[in-house]
Amino acid sequence: MVVTKSEMVAAIRKVKSVIPKISTIPALMGALVNDGYLIATNTEISIQVKLEAGAGEKFILPSKALDMICNLPDGNVKIECGDKDVITISAGRIKNKIQSVPVEEFAYDDIRNVSEENATIDAEMFLRAISRVAFAADAKSSNRLMTGIYLEGVDDGLKMAALDGHRIARIKIPATGVEGMKLIIPKQACEILSSLDLHGKIDLSYDNYAAVFCNEDSVVYTRLISGEYFNTDQMFRDSPIRATIDRKEFSNALTRANMCINSEKSKVPVVLDISRYEMEVSIVNSTNDYKEVVQLAEDINTPIRIGFNPKLINEALKYFSDDEVCIELTTPKMPMFVSETNTDLRVLILPVNIAA
Numbered sequence: 001m002v003v004t005k006s007e008m009v010a011a012i013r014k015v016k017s018v019i020p021k022i023s024t025i026p027a028l029m030g031a032l033v034n035d036g037y038l039i040a041t042n043t044e045i046s047i048q049v050k051l052e053a054g055a056g057e058k059f060i061l062p063s064k065a066l067d068m069i070c071n072l073p074d075g076n077v078k079i080e081c082g083d084k085d086v087i088t089i090s091a092g093r094i095k096n097k098i099q100s101v102p103v104e105e106f107a108y109d110d111i112r113n114v115s116e117e118n119a120t121i122d123a124e125m126f127l128r129a130i131s132r133v134a135f136a137a138d139a140k141s142s143n144r145l146m147t148g149i150y151l152e153g154v155d156d157g158l159k160m161a162a163l164d165g166h167r168i169a170r171i172k173i174p175a176t177g178v179e180g181m182k183l184i185i186p187k188q189a190c191e192i193l194s195s196l197d198l199h200g201k202i203d204l205s206y207d208n209y210a211a212v213f214c215n216e217d218s219v220v221y222t223r224l225i226s227g228e229y230f231n232t233d234q235m236f237r238d239s240p241i242r243a244t245i246d247r248k249e250f251s252n253a254l255t256r257a258n259m260c261i262n263s264e265k266s267k268v269p270v271v272l273d274i275s276r277y278e279m280e281v282s283i284v285n286s287t288n289d290y291k292e293v294v295q296l297a298e299d300i301n302t303p304i305r306i307g308f309n310p311k312l313i314n315e316a317l318k319y320f321s322d323d324e325v326c327i328e329l330t331t332p333k334m335p336m337f338v339s340e341t342n343t344d345l346r347v348l349i350l351p352v353n354i355a356a
Contacts, residue, residue, distance in 0.1 A: 001033070002078050003053040005069065005091070008038075011049045012066050014218065015040035017192055018047055019063065027105035030062040033079070034103075043107060045189050046221040049196075057081070058103050065089060065098045118205040119177040121158070123198040123215060129160055129173045131194045132319040132345050137187040138164035148225040149185050150232075153178030161232045162187075167312050168232055168348040169319070183211055184229055189222035196220070235348060239328035239337060241304055243274065244297035247325045251317045253281040253292045254310040260288035261310075269307035269352045274300055274329070283310075297324065306332045307354035313338070316347040 015031050020042045023029050032039040036055045039048040059081035061069075068089055069077060078090040085100040130149060138146050141164060152159045158175040161168065183206055196218050203214040206224070213220045257270045260283050273280040276299055282291040306329060313336075317325065322340040329336050332351060339346045 001053045001057050001080075002076050003051060005072050005074055005077050007052060008077060009070050011038040011051055012070060014049045014196055015047050016066065017188075017195070018042050018045050019066075025105060025107055027060055027101045027103075028107065030060045030100070031066060032058075032060050032103065032106045034058050039106075041107065041221075044223050045186065045192065047192060048219045050217045059085070059087065060100045060103055060106055061087060062098060062100050065100070068096060068098070117181075117207060118203060119153070119175065119181065121175055121178075121202050121204060122173075123200055123202045125173050126158075126175075126202060127194050127196075127198060129171050130190050132343075133160050133162045133169040133171050134187055134190045134194070135162075135315055135319060136164055136167050136169035136347070137162035137190075139187045141165070144225050145184065145227050145229055147187055149187060149190050150229040151181060151183045151185060152229075153181035155179065161229070163230065163232065166309070166350050167316065168235060169316065169345070170232055170236065170347075171343065171345045173344070181206070182229070184225035184227065185211065186222055186225060189220060193220055235335075236337065236346060239330045239334070241274070241300060241302050241329040242326060243279070243300055243329075244324050244326050245279065245294060246297075247317055247320055247323060249294050250279075250325070251314055253294050254314045254317075256292060257281050257283045257290055258310040258314065260285065260290045262287060267352070269354055270310040271305065271307050271354055273303075273305050275303040276300060304329050304332065305354070306336070307352045308336070308349060309352060312349050316349065319347075320345060 015038055019040045020028055028041060033054050036051050037048045038051055065087050072091045072094060075091060080088045082088060085102055087098045087100045089096050134149050137149055141147050146164055150161045157172045158178050159172045161170045193213055198215045198218060205212045210221060210223050261268060262285055268283060268285045271282045277296050279294045279296055280291060281294060316338055320340045322342050326339050327336055335348045335350050337346060337348055
């Protein structure tokens with residue numbers, strides 16, 4: 001097949017994140033060209049990306065071949081599979097032969113559909129929402145439920161939630177045909193979906209074990225995480241202390257305070273002293289005594305002093321889009337809730353103990 005380098009590199013970048021570096025099946029350490037698609041799998045997650053070329057072709061590009069293609073000069077690339085699964089890559093005066101493996105060794109199923117249960121969702125809205133909650137999931141957690149993002153269909157839309165034991169992120173988007181849906185999608189699959197820059201509509205089919213996200217250009221298959229997800233609805237509530245604050249000023253103050261933390265393992269928290277129209281952000285340790293005042297948009301009648309890991313707040317603030325965010329507090333032992341006006345995104349962040 002003859003394909004432009006730019007198209008091939010774009011496809012390689014989309015599938016490369018699921019290609020395992022080590023596998024007992026050598027064929028999986030590459031990508032399969034199959035009748036106009038480039039396909040990669042790690043058996044848990046599979047992705048196929050449409051190619052303009054490659055109709056009728058079927059061969060495996062090993063990882064070295066993928067790296068070679070990405071480093072070729074711009075222009076057309078000719079890729080052929082000859083006898084004994086030898087791949088020949090040609091571009092201008094460059095010609096290289098790489099040993100591959102038989103296509104029969106590539107373990108992948110037809111991932112276009114898994115069941116009759118399906119829904120159609122606006123791609124841009126869905127991916128924007130899922131990226132805003134996925135940060136709160138912990139892919140390395142020993143609790144499997146915390147490694148995924150929860151999708152639940154309700155009468156008026158699709159709810160998404162993720163948590164890691166220190167924070168919870170939740171959002172809801174309009175959607176139809178999702179009633180009864182309850183899926184836990186692995187964080188890696190959500191990150192892959194977000195990286196594809198999909199437009200138009202996504203057709204989602206699912207059963208009790210797997211889900212398939214299908215767009216005209218890409219298809220992503222993922223196994224689901226089994227189990228009953230946490231009841232995050234009961235964890236969110238209205239709080240009596242509410243303040244509106246400039247998101248960037250708050251984030252910048254937390255960043256500067258975080259720079260005063262001596263090490264990654266330090267448990268010294270950033271303290272927020274909120275009173276009247278001001279929030280004092282401070283941190284005191286063996287080498288620093290840092291204080292900064294950030295203005296609030298309204299008068300707070302009930303003063304409160306509360307401590308947090310600044311990284312947890314700052315990472316959450318990145319996923320809000322409004323210039324201002326609302327923070328809600330109850331007591332120094334209760335969570336802080338962060339929200340904004342223009343979206344349904346709401347984040348819960350647990351505090352840490354501080355001196356009285």
